[in-house]
Amino acid sequence: MARYTGPSCRLCRREGQKLFLKGDRCYTDKCAIAKRNFAPGQHGQSRKKVTEYGLQLREKQKVRRFYGISESQMTKYFNMADKMRGITGENLLKILELRLDNVVYRMGLASSRAEARQLVTHGHFLLNGVKTDIPSLLTTVGDVIQVKDRSRNSEKFKSLVENHNGNIVPWLNIDLDALKGTIVAEPTREDIDIPVEEHLIVELYSK
Structure with missing residues (x-):
């Protein structure tokens, strides 16, 4: 999958939180989340029922967007993490941090x-x-x-x-x-400050 080259602020709005993709701008009033805290698109403000799969998918996409990696890279890192000793989700975040x-x-x-x-x-x-x-x-x-x-x-x-x-x-x-x-x-889970529930990603890939 090709790297995303569109507006970074759309990614934050899609996840409903700041992903700090634009550096200092994210700390100002110009941040898109501060202005329009809803998903992009014509149906962005409509309420949608979130399924278990949807929650798992959003966590995976959130991590991908935090670290700026492709789907194939995410899969590769998960497979690496799954073969390591310890908790797979924490291993995944450790790999990404390094x-x-x-x-x-x-x-x-x-x-x-x-x-x-x-x-x-x-x-x-x-x-x-x-x-x-x-x-x-x-x-x-x-x-x-x-x-x-x-x-x-x-x-x-x-x-x-x-x-x-x-x-x-x-x-x-x-x-x-x-x-x-x-x-x-090596970074520990306590050292990694991104707001993500990594166990949901493990559940998604384990299906």
Whole structure:
């Protein structure tokens, strides 16, 4: 399935909550949820009966949209999670958190996951000293992600550092002065702040 290229705000409205897909705009009055908190389309404001399958599907779509992944990627990650020890739903979220583009976003070196994916694709980052331009690459404990030297002085990264939210990510050691982050542990469910009921996704794929 091709990547969605339409208006990001429609995705938030479809899920009925902020997915924070547009960075700083999501925190202002311009946010679509603040203006029109109902599903897009001519029937968006009509009441619809939600089935069990519908609830499960919405949770899956919500996760896909949070992380900006395709249906085939979602299926691949679920199969990986299902083969791992532990709780499948939590394993799935852990895998998604360890994607390179998400790690860059968690480091505060991008205002959204979409922007992080673009910056990685454009070759601004090194993984363990090697230029990497694959946003979906899965990182692991001990990996070091940093902005390459030629990109360090760009206005984009200067602005991101100046406006850094200061959030602490327990599984990351972030050095803003060096524009570098080290993965010091695997993320736990408590570290993942996205509002999703992952057990519904497991139920959907287990049918």
